Amino acid sequence: MQRRKWLLTIAVGILTCLFWSLLSNLGTGGTLNRLESVLQDKVMQQSDVERAPNVNIKLIKIDQNSLDQLGQFPWDRGLYAQLISMLADAGAKAIALDIVLAEPGKDPASDALMAETMKKYPNVVLPVVFNLKAKQDGAGLLETESVAYPAETIGASPNQLAHINVIQDQDGTVRKVTVGLKDEKGTVVPALSVKLANYLLDKDHQINWDPDKSAWYRGDKRIPVDNRNQLATEFYTEPREEMSVYTGYDSQSFFDVLSGNIPAEYYQGDVVLIGPFAPGLQDEYLTPLSARLKMYGVEIHANMVQSLVAGKFFTKATKPVNYTFIIVLTLLSLLVFERITGGKAFIFYAAFVIIFFFVWILLYYILSLFITFTYPFLAMTTAFIWSVVKHYVSERKERNRVTNIFGRFVPRTVVDEMLASGEEITVGGQRRDISVIFVDIRGFTPMSEKLEPEQVIQVLNEYLDICTKAVFKWNGTLDKFIGDGVMAIFGAPINQPNHPELAVRAALEMKRQSAELEERCLREIGVPVRFGVGINSGPAVVGNIGSQLLRLDYTAIGDTVNLSARLESNAKPGQILISQETLARVEGLFETVSIGEVKVKGKEHPVLVTEVLGEVTTVGEQKSKPLPIEGGTGE
Structure with missing residues (x-):
C-alpha cells in the first residue's frame, strides 16, 4: 500500500514537471509570459541614484x-x-x-x-x-x-x-x-x-x-x-x-x-x-x-x-537551467508535503515561495541571470495543491473507514458525536454512571451438537444480529461479543440521563425480535434457543484499555459490570433480570415481578433481583423513545 502511494506521488511529480516544462518551452506569449516580463521589469527598475x-x-x-x-x-x-x-x-x-x-x-x-x-x-x-x-x-x-x-x-x-x-x-x-x-x-x-x-x-x-x-x-x-x-x-x-x-x-x-x-x-x-x-x-x-x-x-x-x-x-537562463528549477522544486515540494500535513504544510509552502523568490533575486543581482519565475512557482504550487488534496482525500477515506468500523460497536449518532468533539482517543478511563447489559444464548450447546458447524455459525450470527440491532436502536454501545453472548453499555461514551430505561427497552426489543428465530429453531432442530439477559446500573470506570500504539479496546470495568454478568448467568431462558439499582431508576415504566434475593458469586450478601415482563400498557400512555444524546464528561 505504501509503495503504491509513493509510486503515485512520483508519477504525479513527473507529470507536473513535464507539464510546466513543456508549457515554459512552448510559451512565447500569453498571460504567464506577460507576468514573467512584468516581474523582470520591476526588478530591473533603477533607483533614483x-x-x-x-x-x-x-x-x-x-x-x-x-x-x-x-x-x-x-x-x-x-x-x-x-x-x-x-x-x-x-x-x-x-x-x-x-x-x-x-x-x-x-x-x-x-x-x-x-x-x-x-x-x-x-x-x-x-x-x-x-x-x-x-x-x-x-x-x-x-x-x-x-x-x-x-x-x-x-x-x-x-x-x-x-x-x-x-x-x-x-x-x-x-x-x-x-x-x-x-x-x-x-x-x-x-x-x-x-x-x-x-x-x-x-x-x-x-x-x-x-x-x-x-x-x-x-x-x-x-x-x-x-x-x-x-x-x-x-x-x-x-x-x-x-x-x-x-x-x-x-x-x-x-x-x-x-x-x-x-x-x-x-x-x-x-x-x-x-x-x-x-x-x-x-x-x-x-x-x-x-x-x-x-x-x-x-x-x-x-x-x-x-x-x-x-x-x-x-x-x-537557458532551458536546461529553467527545467532544473522546475524539477527540483516540484520533487522537493512533493517529498516534503508528503510527510507534512495541516497548517505546517502551508507554513512550509510559504517558506519555499519566499526562499525561491530570494534565490531568484540573488541570481539576478549576483550573476546577472534571469531564471523563469512563474513556471517553477506554479509547478511548486501544483505539487502543494496535489499534496493537500491527496491528504484530504486520504483522511476522508480513513475517517469513513474508522467510522464504519466504530459504527459496528456504537450507533452512528454516537460515532458522529465523538468525531465532532475532536477529542483524542487515549489509554485510560473515567468514572461514569452507566447501565450494563449481558446477553447469553440458552440452549446453545445442545444446538451445536445437532447442527453442522456452518449451521451453528448461521444461527449464532442471526441471534447476535438481533442483539446488535436492538442495542443500536436504543443508542447503546456494543462492547464485545463473548462467545455466544453480548456485552453492551448504555450511558457511555456519550452521556444518556435515561440509560437504565434504554438498556431495559433494548432487552425487551431482543426478546420480541427473537421470537420468530426461537420458533424456527424449535421446529427444525427441536431445541428452544432463547436469550438470558442481566442488567445492572451504577458507577464504573469506562475508557480505553490496551496498548497505546498497537490496540485499544473501549470497555467498562467495575462491580457494576460484574453484577450484570452474574445476573445474566442466573437468568433462565427468556428472562430479563435487573438489579435493585436499575429497578429504582425504571420503576413504573415496566411490568416487573420480584424474584427475591439471590446469592451471586463475588457478593458477600444476596442481592435483590427483579424480572422485567414487558412495558407498562396503561391506556393512552405513549411508549418511551430514546432521549437525545447529550455531550459531557463523566462524574
Whole structure:
C-alpha cells in the first residue's frame, strides 16, 4: 500500500514537471509570459541614484518648437548637414541622426552637401532600417526580408551605418537592445547604441562582433546575447509625462542649436543623438517604466547607449537551467508535503515561495541571470495543491473507514458525536454512571451438537444480529461479543440521563425480535434457543484499555459490570433480570415481578433481583423513545 502511494506521488511529480516544462518551452506569449516580463521589469527598475543619466549623452530634439520654426517634415537635408557640421567642428565625439534617409531628397544639392559632410566627419552615424519577416522560419530568430540603407546620394560609408530597429515584445514593450542584425548578404550591422557606446568606451572595452566565434564581445568579455542577438537593457530615464520637470538626458531644441541660441561648443566631448521628440512624428514606444506612457525612440536609444557603456549585462537562463528549477522544486515540494500535513504544510509552502523568490533575486543581482519565475512557482504550487488534496482525500477515506468500523460497536449518532468533539482517543478511563447489559444464548450447546458447524455459525450470527440491532436502536454501545453472548453499555461514551430505561427497552426489543428465530429453531432442530439477559446500573470506570500504539479496546470495568454478568448467568431462558439499582431508576415504566434475593458469586450478601415482563400498557400512555444524546464528561 505504501509503495503504491509513493509510486503515485512520483508519477504525479513527473507529470507536473513535464507539464510546466513543456508549457515554459512552448510559451512565447500569453498571460504567464506577460507576468514573467512584468516581474523582470520591476526588478530591473533603477533607483533614483542609479537612474542618473550619463552627462556625456545629449539629445537634440526635433520638437514642436523646431517644427513651428522650420516647417513640417520632411526637412531639407541641408539643415541636417549644417547642424552636424556645427557640432563636429565644436568637438562632439559622435553625432547620430535618428531620421531615416532611405530615398534621395528633393534637392540634389542638399544631398550633395550631406554627402560632403558624411565624408568630412567619420564620427557621424546614419540609420539603417531592417524590415523583418512577418513570419520567421525559425523559432526565436530575427530573419530579414529587406534592408533600407541611406540613399546613395548621401554617400555614407559602411562604418557610418547602424540599425535603429527597436523591437517590441508581444505586449508592445521595448525591453531589449538588438545588438546586431544580419542583412541579406549575412553582414552584421551593429545597433546605433553599439556604435555610439564605442565612442564612450576606451579601446580595451570596445563592443565588436567576432565572426569566427559568432559572438559579441565587450573587450575580452563575451556579451550574453540570446539567439536573436538581443540583450536586456537598463532604463535610466522615465517617460517625460511621469515627471513634472523633465530630468532625463540633457535635451535641447533642434532650432535653438541650429540658430545659435545654444552654442555648438556645449556638446564638446559628448555623444549627440538627433531625433523626433514630438507626438505627431510617431516615434514613441512603451517601456518597462510605464504601462501607458511612451518614450521617444531617440531617448530609448540613449538609454541603450548608457546600458552598454555600463556593461551590466543581464541574460535569461537557458532551458536546461529553467527545467532544473522546475524539477527540483516540484520533487522537493512533493517529498516534503508528503510527510507534512495541516497548517505546517502551508507554513512550509510559504517558506519555499519566499526562499525561491530570494534565490531568484540573488541570481539576478549576483550573476546577472534571469531564471523563469512563474513556471517553477506554479509547478511548486501544483505539487502543494496535489499534496493537500491527496491528504484530504486520504483522511476522508480513513475517517469513513474508522467510522464504519466504530459504527459496528456504537450507533452512528454516537460515532458522529465523538468525531465532532475532536477529542483524542487515549489509554485510560473515567468514572461514569452507566447501565450494563449481558446477553447469553440458552440452549446453545445442545444446538451445536445437532447442527453442522456452518449451521451453528448461521444461527449464532442471526441471534447476535438481533442483539446488535436492538442495542443500536436504543443508542447503546456494543462492547464485545463473548462467545455466544453480548456485552453492551448504555450511558457511555456519550452521556444518556435515561440509560437504565434504554438498556431495559433494548432487552425487551431482543426478546420480541427473537421470537420468530426461537420458533424456527424449535421446529427444525427441536431445541428452544432463547436469550438470558442481566442488567445492572451504577458507577464504573469506562475508557480505553490496551496498548497505546498497537490496540485499544473501549470497555467498562467495575462491580457494576460484574453484577450484570452474574445476573445474566442466573437468568433462565427468556428472562430479563435487573438489579435493585436499575429497578429504582425504571420503576413504573415496566411490568416487573420480584424474584427475591439471590446469592451471586463475588457478593458477600444476596442481592435483590427483579424480572422485567414487558412495558407498562396503561391506556393512552405513549411508549418511551430514546432521549437525545447529550455531550459531557463523566462524574
